Amino acid sequence: MLKYRRILLKLSGESLAGAEGYGIDVKMLDRYAEEIKRALELGAEIALVIGGGNIFRGVSAAAENMDRVQADHMGMLATVINALAFQDALERNGIYTRLMSAIKMEQVAEPFIRRRAIRHLEKGRVVIFGAGTGNPYFTTDTAASLRAVEIEADVIIKGTRVDGVYDSDPEKNPAAEMFSNISYLDVLRQNLRVMDLTAITLCRENQLPIVVMNMNRDHNFARLLNGEPVGTLVHSSPEQDQG
Incomplete structure (x- = not known):
């Protein structure tokens, strides 16, 4: 029996860029598609939200005096480009x-309709959510949390290039310690930047767990679904959430 059946997988745009650090690396797309295919074969239902930072980052552009609303709309379009690329990789793998x-x-994507999205998942299709929430000032982290709540997902899995949530940046601090689990409130208090404030708050209010794990380790996705201890679980702490 799977630990989680309906999953919202959140990937950053940068994760698609590979070693180049920008653009789209087809090898990375294929690697992730293979991981998703294994999870589907186990019986999981999977939805995806992908960032756009490998192509365009609205926040960075706004910092350079571009209008924030305009920049955020450009960032949303970047997520659709990534979503189309990921769709191609999945379908080349028979998904x-x-x-x-x-x-x-309409020429490239269906409009988001909650009931239709759930029906696609029930039929075994991978649903890719593009263009964030459709609104400026909201990140793809928030979009992932919102869509996960809407489709009644069991968990958000945030795929990263590190093994979980650490007390400091493990790529800069070799002595950084990883948490096996941590509460939403502790993530906020320690400013651990698992996801942005709005996303974490939305998950906390809806008791939606988050698992942060390394998507670049082979079979990690399937191992997690089979109940093995993979990554860091971000969840509710009854003592902290009272009142």
Whole structure:
């Protein structure tokens, strides 16, 4: 029996860039598609949200005096480009998909309709959510949390290039210690930047667990679904959440 059946997988745009650090690396797409295929074969239902930072980051552009709303809309379009690339990789691996966009673009994606998204998942299709929430000032982390709540996901899995949540950046501090589990409130208090404040708050209010894990380790996704201890679980602490 799977530990989690309906999953919202959140990947950063940078994770698609590979060693180059920008653009889209087809080898990375294929690697992730293979991991998702293994999870589907176990019986999981999977939805995806992908960032756009490998192509365009609205926050960075706004810091350079570009209008924030305009920059965020450009960032949303970047997520759709990544979603189309990921859709292609999945379908080349024999996986049925649907791409749903929060911004209308009927030629390439369906509009997001909650009941339709759930039906696609029930039919075994991977649903890719593009264009964030469709609104400026909200990140793809927040979009992932919102969509996960809407489709009644059992968990958000945040795929990263590190093994979990650490007390400091493990890529800069070799002595950084990893948490096996941590509460939402402790993530916020320690400013651990698992996801942004809005996303963490939304998950906490809806008791939606988050697992942060390394997507670049072979079979990690399947191992997690089979109940093995993988990554860091971010969850509710009854003592802290009272009142």
